[in-house]
Amino acid sequence: MSGPFPGPGGGHVSDNAFHGSANVQAGGANFQNINHYPPPSRSVWPAVGGVLSVVLAAAAGALLVALKFGDDPDDRGGGQAREPAPASVPALAPGTSGPAAAPRTTPPSTPPAPRTGTEDAADRVQWTGTLRITEEGPRLDERPPVKYSYLRDVWLAQTDPAVLQGSDWSVNSTNLALWQGSTAPTRKDCAELVSTQGIDQVEVGRGTVVCVRTMYGRTAVLTVVSVSSSLRQGVLAEARVWSETETPETF
Numbered sequence: 629m630s631g632p633f634p635g636p637g638g639g640h641v642s643d644n645a646f647h648g649s650a651n652v653q654a655g656g657a658n659f660q661n662i663n664h665y666p667p668p669s670r671s672v673w674p675a676v677g678g679v680l681s682v683v684l685a686a687a688a689g690a691l692l693v694a695l696k697f698g699d700d701p702d703d704r705g706g707g708q709a710r711e712p713a714p715a716s717v718p719a720l721a722p723g724t725s726g727p728a729a730a731p732r733t734t735p736p737s738t739p740p741a742p743r744t745g746t747e748d749a750a751d752r753v754q755w756t757g758t759l760r761i762t763e764e765g766p767r768l769d770e771r772p773p774v775k776y777s778y779l780r781d782v783w784l785a786q787t788d789p790a791v792l793q794g795s796d797w798s799v800n801s802t803n804l805a806l807w808q809g810s811t812a813p814t815r816k817d818c819a820e821l822v823s824t825q826g827i828d829q830v831e832v833g834r835g836t837v838v839c840v841r842t843m844y845g846r847t848a849v850l851t852v853v854s855v856s857s858s859l860r861q862g863v864l865a866e867a868r869v870w871s872e873t874e875t876p877e878t879f
Contacts, residue, residue, distance in 0.1 A: 754871040762862035794828040802826035807837040845873040
């Protein structure tokens with residue numbers, strides 16, 4: 629900076645030749661103050677940056693706290709978060725030290741299904757179906773029954789009237805019995821009837837029920853469906869043969 633400087637001899641000051649915090653150039657009736665500060669040292673800038681970072685972080689934290697608790701009516705007085713209320717504890721039964729157990733629900737018991745005769749081993753059915761009785765048998769112990777010309781459990785002896793003949797495998801061929809009950813016989817009914825009232829032949833017609841003991845001691849029941857005048861066509865019957873065996877007849 630330069631300017632006129634009145635005084636003896638006149639002259640000008642073109643540059644500031646003084647250094648310091650306050651430099652004064654004076655003369656005559658005028659004076660000029662020139663303040664000259666040296667540039668800050670490079671080591672000052674990192675410190676300034678650190679201070680600014682701390683200030684900004686503190687301001688951001690204060691702003692987050694204000695946003696978190698500013699709208700909570702319970703925190704307006706103290707400005708601190710409240711701990712959550714503890715969960716309710718179930719009541720304890722007298723004499724217990726742990727949580728009360730939930731009451732047990734006992735499922736309703738299912739009554740057992742009623743038993744039927746076919747569920748018993750003695751009344752298990754070996755075979756049931758329709759068969760034709762001719763002069764060739766059949767043998768009822770086979771499953772299904774088969775025809776033979778000998779060792780027959782029951783066979784057609786004549787057709788008019790139709791007569792069923794008992795076994796030819798025993799000298800005592802009284803293995804037939806006529807059932808006259810109003811309901812179908814059970815295995816036990818037929819077995820007892822043949823044992824007490826067994827005969828060697830029986831005249832039959834449509835609807836006749838005949839109990840039979842087989843060669844191997846099984847019990848069967850025959851219900852006549854139709855009768856033919858031919859020995860080859862024979863008698864058609866619904867048959868049931870039980871699995872249970874009893875002492876068979878001797879030869």
